[in-house]
Amino acid sequence: MRAQSMSIREFMAGDYKKEKKHKRYGSIARRVGTSIAIPMILAKPAFASTTLDAVPVTAKEWMGEQTLSALAHVLDPVVDILVALSFPVASVIIVGACFFFMLGNSERAWSTITNASLGYVLIQVSPLILNVLKQVGNAV
Template identity: 65%
Template sequence: MFKKRIKPEVVPVNEYTDYSDRFEGDEKYATLKHVAIAAAVPSTVAIGTGLFMFNKFNDTYSSTVIPVAAPQQVMEPVVAQMPSTIPVSTIAQPTGIIAEKSLEILATALDPLVQILVAISFPIASVIMVGGCFFFMLGNSERAWNTIMNAGLGYVLIQMSPLFLQILRTIGDAI
């Protein structure tokens, strides 16, 4: 008598899963423009990668060759006379040649690793994007878009990493 029965209310699924509160008007639904842009991004990346690989194997562009200028040293003629006292320096004077050579060797050793990572980034990004498409089929479109966008951004940044490394190398040489 004093206890009021609480009757559960059944809410339709579309009231709490369509995320309509986030958008206004026609933004709630994907238009043909949105679908065309989403379909054009992977094909544009694939075409760009294909052209890059075509040019790379035709030797019109090669990112693996790095010209290195060796420091020029002028040798003084040797005098045959022995001085009475020979000055001896106890502290070695830094020339910078060893540091430059070790940095050059390290950069040259890591270049194949960077090239391998750049080469395998497209297949990995493709697999991740296809996996994101499965989220669409499972009804989780927000996670699908998030996965596809992260894979695309990661692919672009990996493809640009040799450029970033070259910029860092140039800045290091200037300093």
């Protein structure tokens, strides 16, 4: 093996590795690429559609559909976690409200139980509400 001399900048950039790789595989890749490309260029398309069948879609429309689809499902994991945690949290809050009854503060107890129950119901119904909003958005 022959010793090579190079500057620190060349060594840190790693260009000496890339040059050998391109030289070794360049001719093989070129031969394989042309052997695949020529039949593909000369072949007649099997399912070519006419211009009358094609529906023109602009990049703006395509991106709009892709973005809406991604945004519609972005919060699904968060909603699933909230639905799963709503029962244990509501249970702890209601048990805490029962201590207010024991301490003689029944107004605060009833208000806490009412708020915990309402929060639990709304969290359980939130996936249904989100689906309705998504379908209304798709209809528009």
